Amino acid sequence: MLATFLVNIEVSIVGTSLVTIANSLHRFSETSWIVTGYLVTYTGFMIIWSKLSDIVGRKVVFITTMALFVIFSGGCGASQTMTQLIINRVFQGVGAAGTYSLAVVILFEMVPPSKYAAYSGASVAVVSAANALGPIVGGLINEDSSWRWVFLFIVPFGALAIGFMFIAFPAKRPNKNKESVSGVLNWTSLGRLDFIGAALLLLASILLVTALLEASIRFGWNAGGTIALLALSACSWVGFLVWERFVTRWQNPGPIFPWTSFSNTTMTFMVGVPFNALIVNLPQRFQALDDKTALCAGLWLLPYTVVSPV
CATH class of the missing domain: 4.10.860 (DNA Excision Repair, Uvrb; Chain A)
Incomplete structure (x- = not known):
């Protein structure tokens, strides 16, 4: 749950902070890459990490991806130029892809089917809270501190999530098909990856x-x-x-985009496109055109982030 919260709140926090980041690094024309570079690798690697976890195990892959997410979050916070920030964001997206997808997979493998509804509700509540709090947290950080804490705050909480996973989750836990993972990478196992x-x-x-x-x-x-x-x-x-x-x-061999996904694509597209467009574009408009503070931009976004889960 903590990993899911961190990945989801990060996107909305960054959306509120783009104008402040651009003013600090003096490259407003490239701010779109901060979000888009992250989302491209996030989308491209999500299924790859999930399939890889079927081979070497959920624990190893989750800890690896969470470590990537944490390390490059720190890299984003330490960036001195816009180019450095964009590169770190691209690799941060690689880690976030595995962190979020495996957090969802692991959650539903750990509970019996009779409790799916309850845990689905809890998962949605976590994502909703992250989306609602993100703009406000981003606004408060930019109001009272440096924009670098937009990324740096992830480091201690991400390390905490890695520690919980390392201690509490068994390394040889079977996957959802009750098959023991091989834990070995070879040409045969890699052939299962698209x-x-x-x-x-x-x-x-x-x-x-x-x-x-x-x-x-x-x-x-x-x-x-x-x-x-x-x-x-x-x-x-x-x-x-x-x-x-x-x-x-x-x-x-485990396609990255099974053909049956077309039955769900329309709804995903209709939810995903406006969410990312509004989370990124509205806070920039509020700050750049309406001359509002980052905190005010986050508060103005609340009607959307609160109602969108419903």
Whole structure:
């Protein structure tokens, strides 16, 4: 629960703090990369970490990803330039992907099916509290302290979560199918991981994001670079879908995007897109255009963060 809370509150805290960070590092045009770089790797590595935990065990992978999340959170707080911050955020997203996905998997493997409803409610409550408190916490940090504590506060709490996991969770716990994990990485076990799908997803996402973020700032929409990025991204998306269809139907080594996911994609898209757009864009507007403080921007965001779980 603590790991889930930290990963979810971090996104909304950073959204409220972007203007302060940009003013400190003097690179406002690149602030979108602070969020987008994180989300690209977060999305691309989530399934890979989950599949890897089926091979070497939940405990090892969770501690590894949580350690990455904590280390690069500290790196974000220590960054002296916008480029350093963006690079640390990218690797922070790699760790956050495994931390959140495995926290959810482990939660439902530890409880019997009869208690799924109760623990689902508790999990949703934790995420809701993180989303609601994040903008306010971010505003308070920027009001009374340095923006660096937006990232540094994760370090002690993340270390605490790693300690709890190290002490309390058994290393050889069976997975959800009651199969003992091998704990060994070899060519056979690695063949169960959809590396091609993950690479195509990351490539397609990065190319698309780069085109959309940089076209209006550096390249221009009619520039050859923008057109090339969009064309390559489109080819990568097509290749990703074709590959996932092939893997799901014929090989099934554990596709990163099972074809059956299309039955749930619409609702996920409708929830995810407005959530990230509002959490990131509204606080920037409140501060940059309406001349409000970071704390006020967080308070103005409360009607959305409180009601959105409902």
